[in-house]
Amino acid sequence: MDIHDEEIKEFIEIFASLSTYNFSDYSEKSFRRRMEKIVNDNNCSLTDIIKKVKNNASFLEKIVRDITVNTTELFRDPKVWLEIQKEIIPKLKELNTINLWHAGCSSGQELYSMLMFMNENGLLEKTKTIGTDINTEILEEAAKGNYKYRFNFEYLPNFDQVLNVIPEKEKIPYSKYMDIDQSKDLIKIKPFLLNKAEFLKHDLVKDKNIFSRKFDFIICRNVLIYFNNNLQNKIFDMFWENLNEGGFLVIGLHESIMGPISAKFIKKGQCYIKKSANG
Amino acid sequence: MTNKAIVIGGSAGSFKIVMKIISLLPKKIDIPIFICLHRLRSARKGFAETLQINSSIKIIEPIDKEFIVANNIYIAPANYHMYILQNGRIGLSIEEELNHSRPSIDLTFITAAEYYKENLLGIILSGANDDGANGFKKIKEYNGTTIAQDPQECEVSVMPLSCIKNNCTDKILTIKEIIKEIQFFISFNI
Numbered sequence: 049m050d051i052h053d054e055e056i057k058e059f060i061e062i063f064a065s066l067s068t069y070n071f072s073d074y075s076e077k078s079f080r081r082r083m084e085k086i087v088n089d090n091n092c093s094l095t096d097i098i099k100k101v102k103n104n105a106s107f108l109e110k111i112v113r114d115i116t117v118n119t120t121e122l123f124r125d126p127k128v129w130l131e132i133q134k135e136i137i138p139k140l141k142e143l144n145t146i147n148l149w150h151a152g153c154s155s156g157q158e159l160y161s162m163l164m165f166m167n168e169n170g171l172l173e174k175t176k177t178i179g180t181d182i183n184t185e186i187l188e189e190a191a192k193g194n195y196k197y198r199f200n201f202e203y204l205p206n207f208d209q210v211l212n213v214i215p216e217k218e219k220i221p222y223s224k225y226m227d228i229d230q231s232k233d234l235i236k237i238k239p240f241l242l243n244k245a246e247f248l249k250h251d252l253v254k255d256k257n258i259f260s261r262k263f264d265f266i267i268c269r270n271v272l273i274y275f276n277n278n279l280q281n282k283i284f285d286m287f288w289e290n291l292n293e294g295g296f297l298v299i300g301l302h303e304s305i306m307g308p309i310s311a312k313f314i315k316k317g318q319c320y321i322k323k324s325a326n327g
Numbered sequence: 328m329t330n331k332a333i334v335i336g337g338s339a340g341s342f343k344i345v346m347k348i349i350s351l352l353p354k355k356i357d358i359p360i361f362i363c364l365h366r367l368r369s370a371r372k373g374f375a376e377t378l379q380i381n382s383s384i385k386i387i388e389p390i391d392k393e394f395i396v397a398n399n400i401y402i403a404p405a406n407y408h409m410y411i412l413q414n415g416r417i418g419l420s421i422e423e424e425l426n427h428s429r430p431s432i433d434l435t436f437i438t439a440a441e442y443y444k445e446n447l448l449g450i451i452l453s454g455a456n457d458d459g460a461n462g463f464k465k466i467k468e469y470n471g472t473t474i475a476q477d478p479q480e481c482e483v484s485v486m487p488l489s490c491i492k493n494n495c496t497d498k499i500l501t502i503k504e505i506i507k508e509i510q511f512f513i514s515f516n517i
Contacts, residue, residue: 075392077410077438078420085423119421273391273419280392302404302419304390 051083055094059083062098069112069182070253073279082115089114116183117274120154123161123206124269125301130210131317136296137169140264146175147263149290151252152271153179156190156237156245157200161210162267163241164225168211172244178259180250187247193237197230252283257290264292270300281307288312291322329446331358332395332411333509334439334466336432336459337452338365340482344452344502349400350381351506356513359395361411363403363435365428365454375402391419403430411438426458436462440469447471448512450505451496454486460493467495472512474498474505 056079060071071079087094101108123129140146146166150159159179166172181187204222211220222228227236250258252271266287272280284305287297297313297320299305305313305320313320335345341364366374378400379386388404395401395415403409408430410418418438425431432451436459439447449466451459453476463473475496478484490496500508 075410075412075418075420077412077418077434078408078422081420081422081434117420117422270421273421277392277414277416300391302388302390302407304393306392 051080051087051094055098056080056083059094059098062101063108066102067108067112068251068254071115073253073276074115075274075276078117078274079115082117086111086114113183113185116181116186118154118183118186119270120157121206122157122200122203123210124158124203126206126209128298128301128318129161129165130213131319132165132298133169135316135319135321136265136298137171139294139296140171141169143264144174146171146265147261147292148175148177149259149263149266150177150179151250151266151268151287153181153187153190153247154183155186155195156193156247157195157203158267158269159190159245160193160225160237160241161207163244164207164211167225167241168220175244177245179245179247181247182249182251182253184249187249191242191245191247193242195235195237197228197233197235200235201230252286253279256286262290262292263295265296265298266291267298269298270303272303273300277306281309284309288322293322293324295322296320297322330443331446331448331512332439332443333358333360333448333450333512334436334462335360335362335450335452336364336436336454336462336486337476338428338454338456338458338483338486340453342366344476346378346381347502348506348509349378349384349386351510352382352384353510353513354383355398356384357397358513359397360400361403361409361435361439362400363409363430363432365430365432365458366405374405378402389417389419392416403435405430408434410434411442413442415442426456428456428458432459433462437465440465440471443469443471445470448509449473450476450509451487451490452476453481453483455483456485457489459486460489460495463490463495464493467497472497474500474508476505477501 064070153159166175179190225238288309298318312323375386375388384400386400389401406429407419407421412418436449447466466473473496475487475490477499478487480501
C-alpha cells in the first residue's frame with residue numbers, strides 16, 4: 049500500500065501536537081517503512097491510524113512501540129568487542145567507578161553482554177550501568193532478562209568469539225551468566241547481572257542528560273541510523289557533553305561521526321575517545 | 328551530467344556473476360553502482376575485499392548517511408538494509424527482514440528508483456526467492472530500465488522468473504549481453 053508523503057507529514061505533526069514524541073528528524077526511508085508496516089499490521093489507512101491516535105492515548109503508545117526498531121543481539125559484531133578490550137578496558141581499569149550508559153538498549157541483550165564482559169575483566173563491581181530506551185515496555189523486558197531461545201541461540205557463538213578467545217584458557221561456560229533451557233525456549237540472564245543494571249525511559253530526540261552524572265563509557269549502536277544527519281549530529285554533541293574527559297563512545301559497525309564534533313574525538317576503530325579540553 | 332546509477336540484485340548463484348561483471352567494468356565508470364546480494368548472516372567479513380581483488384573501482388560497504396560518490400560501487404553490508412536517500416546519501420537499517428531477507432533487494436531498488444527516476448538501470452540475477460520483483464515494478468513506474476538474467480542461464484531461476492512474471496522486465500539477457508548493456512549505459516551520457 050502506498051502512503052503519500054503528505055500523510056506522513058501530517059502523522060508526524062499530529063504526534064508532535066499530542067505527545068512529547070517528535071519524529072520529524074527520523075530518517076525518511078526507514079520511517080516510511082515503519083509507517084507501511086503499521087498500516088499493514090493494522091489493516092487500515094494511515095488516516096485511520098491518525099484518527100485513532102487522537103482519541104486513544106494507549107494506542108498512541110502502541111504506535112510509538114511499533115515505530116521503534118527493537119533489534120539487539122548477544123555480543124553483536126565480535127570484532128568490535130575485541131577493539132573494546134584493546135582500546136577501552138585498560139583505561140577503565142584505572143578508574144574507581146565506571147559510569148556506563150547504554151543508550152537505546154532495547155531488550156537488553158547487548159547491555160548484559162557488556163556486563164559479562166566487564167565481569168570477565170574484573171570491573172563489574174565498580175560499574176554503574178544505566179540502560180535507556182524510548183520504549184518503556186521493552187525496558188521491562190530488558191529488566192527481566194528472559195529471552196526466547198529460538199531467537200537468540202544463533203548469537204551464542206559470539207559469546208565464545210569474544211570471551212573464549214585464548215585456546216589454552218579454560219572455557220567460560222554460558223551457564224556462568226545464563227540459564228539456558230531449550231525445551232522451555234528460554235535463555236535467562238542470571239540475577240547477579242540483572243541486579244547490576246538500572247533501566248530508565250529516555251528519548252534521544254529531546255531528552256538531554258537526565259541522570260545527574262557524567263559517563264565514562266556510552267554505548268549506542270545501530271540506534272542513530274534511524275535519524276537524519278542533523279539529529280545524529282545533535283545527539284553526538286549531547287554524548288560529548290555527557291562524557292567525562294577521556295571517556296568512550298562506541299557506535300555501530302556501519303556508523304560514523306561525520307559532523308564537526310568528530311574533531312573533538314579520537315577515533316580508534318569503532319571506539320571514540322573524548323579529547324581533553326586542551327586538545 | 329545526468330544523475331544516474333545502476334542497481335544489481337541477486338542471491339543464490341549470483342556471487343560469481345557479480346565478480347565477473349565487476350572485473351569487466353571500465354576503469355572509470357562515473358556513476359555509482361549499488362549491489363544488494365543475499366548472503367549468510369554470519370559471513371560479515373571479506374565480501375567486499377574479495378570483489379575488490381578484481382577491480383580498480385572502489386568497492387565500499389557504506390557507513391550510514393555517507394554521501395554517494397560517482398565511480399564507487401556500494402555493497403549492502405551483511406544484515407543491514409540499504410536505502411538510497413533523497414538527499415544523495417545512503418541510509419542503513421536493521422529493521423525486520425523483508426521477503427525473509429536483510430538486506431532486501433526490494434528496498435534498495437525502490438529507494439534508488441525514487442531518487443534516480445528514469446536514469447536508473449536495474450538488474451536482477453540468479454536467485455531463489457521473489458525479492459526484487461516489487462523493486463522492478465517501482466523502477467518501471469519511474470520509467471527506468473530493467474533487465475533480468477536469462478532464467479535458462481541462471482543457477483537458480485526463481486528470482487528473475489518472478490520479475491519477468493510481474494510484467495516489469497524490459498529485457499531478458501545472458502550475462503554476456505548484460506555486461507554489454509552495462510558498458511553502454513555507463514558510456515551513454517545524456
